[in-house]
Each structure stands twice: as structure tokens, then as C-alpha cells.
Amino acid sequence: MEENKVIAPMSRIHMVPMDVINGFEVRPGMYEINGATAIPCGVNFTVYSYGATACELLLYRNREEEPYAILPFPENYKIGKVYSMIVFGLNINDFEYAYRLDGPYNPKEGLLFNKENVLLDIYAKAVTEQRIWGIPRDPHAPYHARVVKDDFDWRGNGQPLIPMDDLIIYELHVRGFTRHSSSGVVCPGTFAGLKEKIPYLKELGVNAVELMPIFEFDEMKDYRMVDGKPVMNYWGYNTVSFFAPNTSYTAVKEYNKEGTELKELIRELHENDIECILDVVFNHTAEGNEMGPCFSFKGFDNNIYYMLTPEGYYYNFSGCGNTLNCNHPIVRQMILECLRYWTTAYHVDGFRFDLASILGRNEDGSPMSQPPLLQSLAFDPILGNVKLIAEAWDAGGLYQVGSFPSWNRWAEWNGRYRDDMRDYLKGNYGMWEVAANRITGSKDIYNPEYRGDDVSVNFLTCHDGFTLWDLYSYNEKHNEANGWNNTDGANDNRSWNCGIEGETDDENVLMLRRKLAMNAFAVLMCSRGTPMFYAGDEFLNSQFGNNNAYCQDNEISWLDWKDLKKNKEHFEFCKYMTAFRKAHPILRKFTGSSCIGYPEIQVMGVNDACKVLRVMFAGRGQAGEKEDIVCLAINVFWEEQEFYLPDLPNNMHWSVAADTGRMYLEKCIPADGKPIALMGNHFRMKDRSVCVLVAE
Secondary structure, eight states: OGGGOOOOGGGOTTOOOOEEETTEEEEEOOTTSOEEEEETTEEEEEEEOSSOSEEEEEEEOTTOSSOSEEEEOOGGGEETTEEEEEEETOOGGGOEEEEEEEOOEEGGGTEEOOTTOEEOOTTOSOBSSOSSTTOOOOTTSOOOBOOOOOOOOOTTOOOOOOOGGGOOEEEEOHHHHHOSGGGOOSSTTSHHHHHHTHHHHHHHTOOEEEEOOOEEEOTTTTOEEETTEEEOOOSOOSEEEEEEEOGGGOSSOOTTOTTHHHHHHHHHHHHTTOEEEEEEOOSOOTTOSTTSOOSSHHHHHHHHHBOBOTTSOBOOTTSSSOOBOTTSHHHHHHHHHHHHHHHHHSOOOEEEETTGGGGGBOTTSOBOSSOHHHHHHHHOSTTTTSEEEEOOBOTTSOBOTTTOOOTTTEEEEOHHHHHHHHHHHTTOGGGHHHHHHHHTTOTTTSOHHHHOSSOEEEESOOSSSOOHHHHTTOSSOOOGGGTSTTOSSOSOOOOOOTTSOSOOOOHHHHHHHHHHHHHHHHHHHTSSSEEEEETTGGGTOOOTTOSOOTTOOSTTTSOOTHHHHHTHHHHHHHHHHHHHHHHOGGGTSOOSOOTTOOOSEEEEEETTTTOEEEEEEEEOOSTTOSOEEEEEEEEOSSSOEEEEOOOOOTTOOEEEEEETTOSSOTTSSOTTSOOEEOSSSEEEEOTTEEEEEEEO
16 A cells, blocks of 8 residues: 555655766656755756757866766756756765756847856755855856755744734844844844844834845945945845845855754744745846846846847846846746745745836836736735735836735835825924825825725835934935945935934934934834834934945944943833834724724814824724724924814823823833823924824
């Protein structure tokens, strides 16, 4: 009976060799499994190319430049456009591999085949020579891949599956989060270092981390010196391999166990009810334009993987030299397999797609109304529980905030929330109606009938732009350290320096900046939609006015954890507001009609000029609570204001839960966590302040 048992292809332990190639026993492989996969009898190698006429597998000893074996794929090992071969007896610990493909060479037609060019497997699960951060690699040296053994014990760990409207997303850079000596971790700048900070994340109250790119990238791409200091591709938006984790983010070598430390991080996050979202970059690769290297995609099928002009040049909707041809069926398949891999092998909870509008462009660059890739991802069953978040614009001018093709599945970074709320919160009180729309879920942008209620990811800061502290410290960007004469980075920052540009000892200016930072965080936490903020904003981290720190692997980008002690009051305020949001479900979604007849959302201005905006949310509370009523009052005007709060039933009263003006709460939040009761409905607010009130 056991002999007749149906088993999966990966368990075919009775496979026998059929041929010998250059001393290695081989046989045709498993064509449906892309990449290099360890099996009981050896390794299965599968690779495809539409334009190639021949393919060779190259085997290398670890860290050696010349192959110790070259195995041409026999013609009968090719089915359709797929080459597949099992090589018996290989020990995955003892070798690295790459490919060479032959075929036509005609750049005007987009064909770049070269039988001497060593190519990295597109489906490589690990890439060599990237282990140590900041070490330049020979630009002419080819990338090699390693076979990864996947035997990680998840301990039955499941995904938290936190609803989108309950998330509080914390965007961070893995290296910069703990690289500074003040971080206090044993393994700074690594996945392990981030894992050490999980108790801190729990204390802060975030329940999702969004990791800036962790796919294998070359940080030394575009390395140069500026005023005697090195700059590099620190952020990592230049993917080398989509299936491989960045090995320089690990604390220890993981040869043939690549990804283990990242999996340990994700497992620990999940055990603490924190989700992990990856920032993924499918809009371009590190191969660049006509002047860039040819190390993988260009050599396999340049005219398929990239958008090319009729003359064979690269369209550049990414601003980085090339643009992936995402809606070509082959590229679409690769992206889908990639996301499935990270979902199944790494238990990733969601993906944020960099410059996602590119994913909706046709092969000629024109926008598509129903892009096949976006639809495939929206309906893929394996991706059925992961979050799909679009940065709904690209560097080619396509701006789709509110119109991104979604199938009620995609959420969006709400760039209009950022822009409109920055304008409003710095004192443009005439924008109160626009601000009210953003605070109440941007339904003017995202029609719930067509987009649902879980679309808007609200943010005021992210990796791209000013930090929260810099937003109220600088009128202008200060990117001189990047080496482009301050021409890079956005000019439209909608910031305000509170009267003095940059650092100052003026305590009045500093007090105002701290108040405005609290205002912004309070409003973000009281807005409908999914809030997201950038790591360090909770303790007023500064990038010294640099709003495009993509190349700064130094104190400009690294979090200085001494600021946590220095700005402890702001941290406590942020921690309090994340907890407040969680305690009041009416801030996040409709929870059932109010028992006392209040509408779900009520927007009120104060006086003819509407210098104070009030937004009141009302509905059912947590389990067992009949009522949940929160009033957010925002005075962005430069003078005190007074008004009357809405009437409440005789058995209820208004209490102040947060007050950045310190009129009712000396520390801006209640000392014991319990809101302070008001006598009557008359209310005064300090200038440029925010108050959060609850009905009790």
C-alpha cells in the first residue's frame, strides 16, 4: 500500500539518473517548479527564456570566481521555453550556481543574449557576495545564487489577521532603526536588532511594522564621496533579486539558511500580535538603463522584462533608469509567484507597492483601466488574506490616489491626506472642510460604494520627505549632503519652521514645534482610515532638514535613541493616543447607531471663519458599552477660541482626554489615564492646539 501512496513531486525519492553530463548524473527535472530546489536525491534546476537558444548551468565552489562544472542543458531537457534538470548528488552547502544563455543579440530589438554573460537566477532564494554591508563589489563580477533549505519551525505560528481598520502601521528602515550606538541592542542594524525592539513596539502600541525594502539589493550602487563622506543606496529601492532577503541585514552568516533571521523576526512579531508588511519594488530593478549592467533580467529576456521604446531604449517611469514590464504575462507570473513565496515561506502579512501606478501601465507605458497584474493579485487565493497597499502614483506623472484599480481589494497611501492635512495643521484654517473630509475617511475620494471602507492609509510622514519634527522646523529642504546641490527631493513640503529655520535654542519656538507635532499625531490617531507614521516620529527624530535621505547611511538617517529620553513627554503622548484609538472603535469604523440618536459623524465649524473644526464620532462602544462618543476639536488659529460643545443627555458629561494646549491637562494627557470631567458645555481652547473629548 505504501508503494502506491500518492506523493508530492518534492518527495519523489525514487528518481533515477538518465544521463551523465560532464561527470554529473542528471535527468529531466520538475518543470513546474522555478528556481533551484533541494530534493532528496540532489537539486532541481528550472529556468526559462523565450528568446534563448541554449542554456548552461554553472556550478561554483563557495566564493570562487571560476566554475568547477559547466552543465549544458540537453535539447531534450527543454519543454516549450523551460529548461529543467535534476543534478544528483549535489550538497547544497558546497556550491553556488549561475546560468549562461545563448541567443540573438540585437539591442534595437531589445535582445541582449550573450553566451559569455553569467546570469543570476531570477528565482534565486539567496544571492552571494552581499553579506557584509558597505563593501564594494567588483562591478564586473557576476552574482551567484545559493540553494536555500527551507526547514524553519514556525511553531504552529499563525498570522494575526488584524483587520485593516484596526491597524496602526509603523514604517521603518531595518538598518537605520537600530544602527545608532544609542539603540542599546546586541545586534545593531539587523533583523535580530529589530527583534530586540519588539517590547518597545508593544509599548508604543503599533500593531504592524512596514519594512522598507528587504529584498536583496546592492547598497554600493552609485557609491560616491560627497564632501569627504560616503553616500550610497541606503534605502534599498534597487532590487537585485525579488525572491532573496537582504543578507547584509543579518547578524550572522546564514549560508544555505538565508532568511532564517528574518523568519525569526516575523515569528516573534506574530507572537506579539504585530503584523509584518514588506515595502516591495516591482517597478524597476538595479540593472538600470542602457548604461547599466546586465546581470539577470536583461540577459534572460530583456524585451520581456522591461518596457522598451521602439528604438530599444528603456522607458523610465520609475525615475531609476528602467521600468519593469509588469503586465506582460511572463513578468506578471514572476511577480505573482514572488508574492506567493513571501506569503507562504515567510508568513508576510501584507505588501506596500512602491510607485504602484507603474504596475498598471501597458507595455507601451500607457495606463490600463483594468491592469491584469493588479487584478491577478486582487483575486489570487494564496494572497487572499494579505494586505495590498498601493503607492498610487509613479515618477512618470501618473497620479491615481482615489482612482487606483482596486476590485475592492487594494488600499492606498492617501497622498491627499498628507498634503491637505499638512496645509491645514500649519494654520490654513480656511481648509477646514477639506480637513474634515480627510479626518472622516476621505469619502470624497474613496466612494464606499465602490471602494469599501478600508482603503485610505492616512499618513503625514513617511521615509520620503520630512520627519514629523522637521515638518515644523524647516520651511525648505536641506539636502546638500546628498551631493546634488539641493536639487533632489520634493520642494512642495507644506511645512512651517515656526519662525526660525532649523535648529534653535529659542524655547518659545521649541514649545510651539512640540505642540504642533502633538497636534498632528493626535489628529492622525483620530482619523478614519488606517494610520501610519514613520519610525522616530514618536520621539521627534530629526533628519536635519534632509527630505530625501535615500543615500545617507549615517546619523542623518539612523534613529538616535537618546531622543527618546530627551522627548519622553512626546513619546508618552503618542503612546497614549495609540491606546486611545484602540479603546474607541468609533474612531476606526461604524460600530452601530448611537443609543442617544447622534449621527455617526458630525462636522461642526466654530464662528463664521470656522477657526475651530470639530468632528464628533458617535456609535456603540466596546463589548458591554452602550455608547462611544469622541469629539476632536482642532484650533489651528493663532488665538484662543471658545465655543459650546454639543448637548449630552442629563446622565452624561464631556471629559477632556487630550489637550495639547495644556489648558485642562498640564501634561497634555491625564496623569492617571482617566479623562478630566468638564462642568457644563462651555469650552475654551488655546491657540494652535488640539483637544480630544469623550462623552461619559
